[in-house]
Amino acid sequence: MKLRFSQLMTAFAISLGILIGLEIITSSLLPALGWYEYRLTFNVLIIIFLAIRLNSASLPWMIIGFQVIHSVFSVEGWALGTFASLIVMLVANYLKELLHLTTALVTMVTVQLFQIVWHVTVALVICLKISNFEKFGMILWSFIPGSILLSFISPLLFWLLERIWRVPSESGPAGVDI
Amino acid sequence: MKLVQESSKTKIVNNLIVGILAIYGISQKQFNLDEPSLFHQIVTEFISPMQKGLANSKKNLSALWENYLSIVNTSKENVVLKRKISRLENDLTNMEEMRKENLRLKRLLHFSDDQPYKKIMAQVVGWDSSNEFKVIRLNRGSLHGLKPMSPVVTDHGLVGYVYRVTENYSDVLTILDQNNRVDVVVERTRTHGIVEGIFNFKCVLKYITKNEPIEVGDKLITAGVGGIYPKGIKVGMITDISKENFGMTLSIEVIPSVDFHKLEEVLVLIPSEEAVSASTDPVSSSVTKESQI
Numbered sequence: 001m002k003l004r005f006s007q008l009m010t011a012f013a014i015s016l017g018i019l020i021g022l023e024i025i026t027s028s029l030l031p032a033l034g035w036y037e038y039r040l041t042f043n044v045l046i047i048i049f050l051a052i053r054l055n056s057a058s059l060p061w062m063i064i065g066f067q068v069i070h071s072v073f074s075v076e077g078w079a080l081g082t083f084a085s086l087i088v089m090l091v092a093n094y095l096k097e098l099l100h101l102t103t104a105l106v107t108m109v110t111v112q113l114f115q116i117v118w119h120v121t122v123a124l125v126i127c128l129k130i131s132n133f134e135k136f137g138m139i140l141w142s143f144i145p146g147s148i149l150l151s152f153i154s155p156l157l158f159w160l161l162e163r164i165w166r167v168p169s170e171s172g173p174a175g176v177d178i
Numbered sequence: 179m180k181l182v183q184e185s186s187k188t189k190i191v192n193n194l195i196v197g198i199l200a201i202y203g204i205s206q207k208q209f210n211l212d213e214p215s216l217f218h219q220i221v222t223e224f225i226s227p228m229q230k231g232l233a234n235s236k237k238n239l240s241a242l243w244e245n246y247l248s249i250v251n252t253s254k255e256n257v258v259l260k261r262k263i264s265r266l267e268n269d270l271t272n273m274e275e276m277r278k279e280n281l282r283l284k285r286l287l288h289f290s291d292d293q294p295y296k297k298i299m300a301q302v303v304g305w306d307s308s309n310e311f312k313v314i315r316l317n318r319g320s321l322h323g324l325k326p327m328s329p330v331v332t333d334h335g336l337v338g339y340v341y342r343v344t345e346n347y348s349d350v351l352t353i354l355d356q357n358n359r360v361d362v363v364v365e366r367t368r369t370h371g372i373v374e375g376i377f378n379f380k381c382v383l384k385y386i387t388k389n390e391p392i393e394v395g396d397k398l399i400t401a402g403v404g405g406i407y408p409k410g411i412k413v414g415m416i417t418d419i420s421k422e423n424f425g426m427t428l429s430i431e432v433i434p435s436v437d438f439h440k441l442e443e444v445l446v447l448i449p450s451e452e453a454v455s456a457s458t459d460p461v462s463s464s465v466t467k468e469s470q471i
Contacts, residue, residue: 020225027304027315028229036439037378039309057188060196072221073307075212075341075349079203086197125204126310135356135376142309142377 011165012062016069018160019046023073038146042157043070045150047085048114049161051092052099060086084121088114104155111154112147119143209311209357211326212342212349219344226347229304230317282443285333295329295408295447298322302441303347312354312375312438314338318446319346327406329447335412335435336360336400337444350444353413353434354379361401362413367391370401371430373413379438381414383430388421390428398432408447 022042030040043066050059063085067078092099092114101107123139162168214222283299298318306313318324320343330337330350338352351358354375362373362383369390371383386392396416402409418431 023307024225024228024232024304027307028232031305032233034439036305039305039307041308043307057185057192059189060192064196064199068217069221070307072218072225073304075209075306075311075313075351076308077203077207079200079207082196083200083204086193086200089193122310129204129207129209130357138377139310139356146309 007166008056008058012065014164015046015161016065018164019043019066019069023070027073038142038149040146040150040153041143042150043067043081044115044118044147045111045154045157046161047081048088048111048118048154049158050165051085051089052101052110052114053158053162053167054165059089063089080122080125083125084118087121088118091117101158107155107158108151111158112151115143115147115150119147210341210351213326214342214344222344222347226303226315226317226344229315230301233301233303279443282333294450296323296450298324298446298448299443300324300330300348300446301443306349310356312352313341314350314352314441314444316348316350316444316446317346319344319348321345323448324348324446325448328449329407329411330444331411331447332436332441332444334437335414336407337436337438337441339406340446348446352438353381353436354438360407360413361403362398363401364390364392364416365397365399366393367396371398373398373432379434380417381432381434383416383432384427386428386430387426388428392416392419392428392430394419397435 019042022040026040026042047063047066050062056062060082064078064082067081067085070076070081071078099110101110119140123136123143126139127133127136300316300318300322302314303317304315306315314337316324316330324340324343326340326343328340330339336353338350338355338358341349341351343349352375353360353373356375358375360373362371363369364371364386367390369386369392371386373381373383375381383398394416398413398415400407400409400411400413412435414432414434416430417433420429
């Protein structure tokens with residue numbers, strides 16, 4: 001199903017709004033309630049959804065949009081996540097025929113695998129940037145608990161995003177043209 | 179068919195452009211200091227009040243939760259009484275919170291008396307939303323006099339330094355972050371080393387040779403070199419020492435003096451004019467900032 005430009009922009013704006021809300025929750029509300037150890041990186045989840053479920057030439061530019069908003073809440077900046085997003089998109093593109101998010105469990109496992117791809121990329125780039133590969137394991141490990149929780153949340157968020165982006169939620173192959 | 183090929187071409191071109199932009203962005207990114215763009219400043223100014231509101235909601239949320247739990251299973255005739263008690267308890271909780279806050283602020287002010295710095299008190303309103311960075315957001319910015327690289331402390335010790343500033347908010351790179359390196363001295367032996375953040379709210383003390391008489395329980399203070407942190411601020415305590423199999427140095431684990439789980443208010447130290455002029459003397463200026471960051 002093809003979306004008109006205005007529909008695409010509306011979906012993009014709503015998703016940005018959702019990301020801002022979720023980022024505020026993870027950066028302020030959860031720490032205020034005592035959750036300090038791990039962060040829920042919702043930008044990763046939204047971008048994984050876009051990479052798996054949508055197929056659009058303008059996707060890389062939208063990803064920059066999401067990452068710029070994320071950079072307001074994190075010193076990570078926009079570039080690192082954008083690079084990881086492109087890798088995730090590349091992998092999703094190759095596995096397009098295999099990805100069928102038929103059940104919540106499959107969605108969770110798929111999201112977890114893509115999060116690992118994302119975090120390995122980010123950890124590698126950070127280690128390259130700080131010229132210290134001894135920290136690779138530690139950086140990667142710091143992502144794991146939060147990413148597992150995100151995987152549990154993913155079916156719910158995907159359900160919501162499918163409605164916003166007007167992607168048919170029936171268990172078809174990934175990569176719907178928009 | 180032609181349309182599909184064109185779309186595929188556009189996709190490849192877009193991916194390539196964004197990829198190149200991202201690699202350029204990564205190469206330009208500094209994890210120890212940042213100059214926020216105008217867009218970033220505007221969005222931060224717009225969004226951070228919401229973060230501030232949520233950070234302040236802690237007291238209200240806990241009171242709400244307690245009140246809910248206390249009221250939910252009571253009989254009807256006790257409702258009025260319970261509510262009254264709940265209200266009084268709420269008042270008491272608030273008063274207790276205020277008393278604790280008062281005590282904390284007093285300690286903070288007392289602690290900073292001997293520092294030749296202008297002190298700006300700030301409240302923590304948020305944490306970095308990525309796992310790999312340990313950064314806190316304060317509700318004070320350039321309008322309040324905050325400057326990049328200003329040290330941030332509490333009465334318990336060192337928190338970090340100001341990483342980037344917008345008009346009303348600022349981000350602080352804490353000592354828990356792997357990109358923040360602090361020159362320290364072991365208080366008892368006067369041995370110099372570098373404290374670096376790792377994970378699980380702990381740090382490591384690096385570059386201490388195996389022949390140094392370091393013990394578990396030794397306290398670390400800032401060395402005062404590098405031009406950011408003043409000398410003598412508590413940094414942490416050694417909790418574990420293990421000899422690395424290879425190499426000449428010890429592997430030392432450090433628990434920060436500041437309990438970052440309970441961090442609510444901090445003091446930002448802005449060097450006064452005298453302090454700035456003192457820091458530009460030949461002895462101080464001979465120590466480069468790179469040795470610290």
